[in-house]
Amino acid sequence: MSTEIHSPSTMLNSNGPLAAVNPLAKFVAAAVIGVVLLLSLDWVSALIALGLELLLLPFVGVAPRKLWRMLAPIIIAAPFAGLSTLLFGRAGGDLLWQAGPWHITTASVSLAIAITLRVLAIGLPGIVLFATTDPTDLADALAQLWRLPSRFVIGALAAVRMVSLMAEDWRMLSLARRARGVGDGQGPLAAFTRLFSQGFALLVLSVRRGSVLATAMEARAFGSDIPRTWARTSVFTSRDAAFVGAGVLLAGLALATSLLSGAWNFVVS
DSSP, X not given: OOOOOOOSOOOSOTTSGGGGSOHHHHHHHHHHHHHHHHTBOOHHHHXXXXXXXXXXXXXXXXXXXXXXHHHHHHHHXXXXXXXXXXXXXXXXXXXXXXXXXXXXXXXXXHHHHHHHHHHXXXXXXHHHHHHTSOHHHHHHHHHHTSOOOHHHHXXXXXXXHHHHHHHHHHHHHHHHHHHTXXXXXXXXXXXXXXXXXXHHHHXXXXXXXXXXXHHHHHHTTTTOOSOOOOSSOOOOOHHHHHHHHHHHHHHHHHHHHHHHHTOOOBTTO
């Protein structure tokens, strides 16, 4: 019995080199890098990790335009995280600028740089690795290798597939409302009202689709406690182990460089 749940979404690059790596290997590698970088607030470890990730980025096999669309949210968000730290971060060192509640010191500048680099270094591998992962392959790996309950795994897979439909639903709702002349008012209040109304319509549509999907899955015995069989076998090979080792090596290099330079700043110290 297969876990395939089809949707109009397509993978960014289903034939790239990372597509053949087991999803759990990608998850473990990204988790190791993230945990190591979260243990310290220094900019050295984040810079080393980010530099190594950028060096490996061309080998991902994703077209530059698609890669930019993937990374645009994190690239835009990281500077804002650094800016808030710069203006409201813990004061220390020499005062460089102050106006009302805002103050910039040498310590806040260093911390802002570290936060910006850290957001990029943690977010980049997670986005790239999971964007090259088929959700069905991930569900197969979680259920077969980590022995997670199949009912939970398949339900989560169905939810992920349904989320991919929301963008198309939003577009169709916009076109339908425009054709009916609904929400043509101008100004911020009209825009907010239009956004709220269309968002509520999307919520209703999503709940209805979820109810139909749940009923269909129950009818096909997806909710049964009987042990399942799987159309595709998920295996963890030596290539996957090597991928995890590469992630550990990257995190280890960033950690060692930070410790040797004396920049390591343990977050709980």
